[in-house]
Amino acid sequence: MAELDDIIHQPLRLRIMAALNALPTSVGLEFSKLKKLTGATDGNLGAHIETLSKAGYVAVEKAFVGKKPQTTVTATAVGRGAFARHVATLQEIIAASGGGK
């Protein structure tokens, strides 16, 4: 059985990756939207996005819309692959215990 991805395994990071992976390739989510969807706090979300970014799982783009700074987070191809493998492993664990039947 494949190993779980240690970076994605953390609950909030799993939620972040699930949200970004639900979008089409190259489409991202604004920080505020991601915060609302995952139920995270600013600091917490920022720290976990940083971890995912260092692993190359997400790309962070900062821009100004008018005078307001806007941060957009997008899942990279590497991140999507890692997330797909992580979910497959979770499904294998359930199937192995007979829970998937």
Added chain:
Amino acid sequence: MIDSQQATEALADVNDIVRRVRQSQIYHLASLIIIMWGALSFAGYLVTYLSPHYAGYAWIAVYIVGIAGSIAISAFQRSRSGVQTFRVRMLSAFVLFVAFGLFVCWLGHFTPRQLGTFWPIYFMLAYSIAGLWIGPAFVAIGLGVTALTLIGYFFIGDAFDLWMAFVNGGGLILGGLWMRRS
């Protein structure tokens, strides 16, 4: 390694987030369309109130601009977010829905006031039913506008069309704005 219970919970969490992201995308798109229809309905009812003679032309224009605008917004959003919202099946359902409404109007020989009540309620019924699958905001908007429309029909006298401009038009605009925040 985690056990199957933890794996099940993690997958449930993933599914929950995916559902919320999709709902959020649908809300975003729908809110734009609802705000547009609100503005158009406001204009249609205002013309009906101020110049009843031109009401027929105004409503034809409202429907043409509304349908074209809905298609344009859907296409634009699809290019931006990849969300496919416009399908031939949906257009067919819409055409059948409107055709049935026209049939009911023909069968019922409605007065202009009854027509002005029937169509918003009829569309709001569809909103409410769709909301049972898509999200509670649709149900709230549908039931809210329906209740206010019925209040107008039974209790508002000559200013019914003006009432409807604010209730139907304004209600949809406010509902759309609220949907963008939720």
